Amino acid sequence: MQTNAALVKEWQRVGDLLLQGKIEGIELNGITYHFTPKQKAFIDSQQRYCLFYGGFGSGKTFALLMKLILMSLCFPKNRILLGRQYLSDVTRALLPDLFEILPSNLYKYRVKDNIISFFNGSEIILMGLDAMQSGTESNIKKAQQKIKSLNLGAFFIDQLEEIDKEVFTALTTRLRRTNVPFRQGNMTCNPANFWAYKYFKKDTKKNTFLLQSSTMDNKENLTQDYIDDLLDHSDIWVERYVKGTWSPDILVDSIVFGKEYIAKLKAMVKKPLKVRQGCEIYEEYKISRSYQMGVDPSEGSVDPSSISVISSDGKKVAKYNGFITIPGLINKVQFLYEEYGHPLIIPESNAAGAALVEGIKDLRVYKRLQFNYREKRQTEKLGFWTDYQSKQALIANFQKLLRINYPKIYDENTIDEFMTFIWTDVARQKGAGAQRNYHDDDVMSTLLGYWKLSPEIVAIRAARKNYKPINKKFQYF
Numbered sequence: 001m002q003t004n005a006a007l008v009k010e011w012q013r014v015g016d017l018l019l020q021g022k023i024e025g026i027e028l029n030g031i032t033y034h035f036t037p038k039q040k041a042f043i044d045s046q047q048r049y050c051l052f053y054g055g056f057g058s059g060k061t062f063a064l065l066m067k068l069i070l071m072s073l074c075f076p077k078n079r080i081l082l083g084r085q086y087l088s089d090v091t092r093a094l095l096p097d098l099f100e101i102l103p104s105n106l107y108k109y110r111v112k113d114n115i116i117s118f119f120n121g122s123e124i125i126l127m128g129l130d131a132m133q134s135g136t137e138s139n140i141k142k143a144q145q146k147i148k149s150l151n152l153g154a155f156f157i158d159q160l161e162e163i164d165k166e167v168f169t170a171l172t173t174r175l176r177r178t179n180v181p182f183r184q185g186n187m188t189c190n191p192a193n194f195w196a197y198k199y200f201k202k203d204t205k206k207n208t209f210l211l212q213s214s215t216m217d218n219k220e221n222l223t224q225d226y227i228d229d230l231l232d233h234s235d236i237w238v239e240r241y242v243k244g245t246w247s248p249d250i251l252v253d254s255i256v257f258g259k260e261y262i263a264k265l266k267a268m269v270k271k272p273l274k275v276r277q278g279c280e281i282y283e284e285y286k287i288s289r290s291y292q293m294g295v296d297p298s299e300g301s302v303d304p305s306s307i308s309v310i311s312s313d314g315k316k317v318a319k320y321n322g323f324i325t326i327p328g329l330i331n332k333v334q335f336l337y338e339e340y341g342h343p344l345i346i347p348e349s350n351a352a353g354a355a356l357v358e359g360i361k362d363l364r365v366y367k368r369l370q371f372n373y374r375e376k377r378q379t380e381k382l383g384f385w386t387d388y389q390s391k392q393a394l395i396a397n398f399q400k401l402l403r404i405n406y407p408k409i410y411d412e413n414t415i416d417e418f419m420t421f422i423w424t425d426v427a428r429q430k431g432a433g434a435q436r437n438y439h440d441d442d443v444m445s446t447l448l449g450y451w452k453l454s455p456e457i458v459a460i461r462a463a464r465k466n467y468k469p470i471n472k473k474f475q476y477f
């Protein structure tokens with residue numbers, strides 16, 4: 001390995017061009033590589049966290065390796081972590097490509113230490129990140145300890161979808177090397193359902209740079225038969241794995257409610273008239289309507305709680321969603337109860353719901369009939385008890401209403417949750433629930449709010465009451 005000052009200088013000059021965004025490609029080992037426009041954008045970005053996602057073969061890993069090489073060669077004494085889930089993925093899948101591109105006189109690979117050291121003092125530390133996220137607690141601690149001793153200029157992770165957010169967060173705290181022009185996390189992924197969707201795309205955090213690329217963006221470097229094979233799949237597959245589209249609805253194979261209905265609801269989205277006590281109001285109380293209120297309670301910090309107020313003409317007129325204690329949630333319920341003329345409250349009574357039901361038992365609360373085996377008779381219980389069967393009934397009820405275009409929902413979060421509300425095998429979810437990393441609280445309170453509410457029933461009730469205003473009137477069905 002050469003350690004010559006002239007070479008260090010030469011690469012530093014390339015570094016200056018890199019910092020100015022003037023590198024279109026690079027010659028290494030006598031081969032000239034041209035970057036695709038997407039690759040160039042990724043390589044040029046000096047944003048703290050860069051994520052390059054997209055279709056198969058769209059040139060993500062190549063761009064990642066090129067940037068890794070440039071940041072090692074252009075900035076002397078840099079220290080960079082290169083990780084994948086397992087160390088064997090790094091050595092088997094990444095290193096052969098890296099060493100094919102990198103001239104052998106520039107580096108030494110210390111196999112035992114898992115370190116690549118360069119002529120200019122830069123080092124790449126190879127790491128299997130799985131040690132930080134699974135296994136015994138003491139192993140996780142050890143791995144985290146090892147990370148804590150690092151002062152990194154950058155970390156590079158290929159296939160971020162395999163990595164827990166906690167690992168990413170731990171690495172972000174290591175980016176504090178001072179002798180390099182910028183510090184950075186560079187990552188790639190395919191469109192998958194995992195935490196980075198929220199972090200980079202949905203609730204974009206600051207200091208992030210997100211870039212999509214399609215297989216077609218890299219077609220110059222691929223063979224036609226490879227592309228033909230990829231295109232020989234269903235539309236949704238091509239959308240995701242060729243075009244690289246990353247959106248919640250494309251990630252889901254078996255959503256509970258039909259896409260066409262969700263699209264119709266989405267078209268209704270609008271801003272609330274106002275927000276009062278943290279509750280979004282979409283339509284004020286009308287004396288000629290009756291109302292129902294669905295409540296999905298949750299214990300404070302784990303999941304949000306959600307309230308949906310539904311009018312007898314099928315509109316979701318108000319909502320609340322937030323991380324809140326049960327006493328706090330009871331206050332919200334009481335507030336909306338007064339605002340909407342004492343609607344029938346349909347709270348889930350499982351788990352955290354028991355305390356909620358206890359707190360609102362003097363209001364008008366939905367009663368379910370429960371068969372008491374010992375006494376061989378039906379008894380009334382407050383609230384909606386969710387089990388596998390009653391959840392199916394709740395879903396079927398809403399599905400029926402969707403078919404007649406009865407529900408009108410205006411808030412975006414509920415619609416988004418519908419898009420990720422799937423049939424699942426996860427025991428806890430009782431047949432259906434949110435995809436991993438998504439919530440379904442707004443869906444659940446909405447389904448509860450529409451429970452057994454339909455135009456016919458509203459009409460029958462109105463008739464029974466001789467067309468008098470029907471608020472406060474329905475209880476059983």
Ligand SMILES: Nc1ncnc2c1ncn2[C@@H]1O[C@H](COP(=O)(O)OP(=O)(O)OP(=O)(O)O)[C@@H](O)[C@H]1O
Nearest residue numbers: 033034035036055056057058059060061062063221
């Ligand atoms: N600028 C380039 N010049 C030459 N070859 C390239 C270039 N970009 C990508 N390639 C080649 O194209 C092929 C696909 O690129 P790459 O492996 O980076 O895709 P990818 O997006 O990581 O795919 P996957 O999603 O399957 O991991 C590889 O053989 C790679 O070497």
Ligand SMILES: [Mg+2]
Nearest residue numbers: 060061062158
């Ligand atoms: Mg790749």
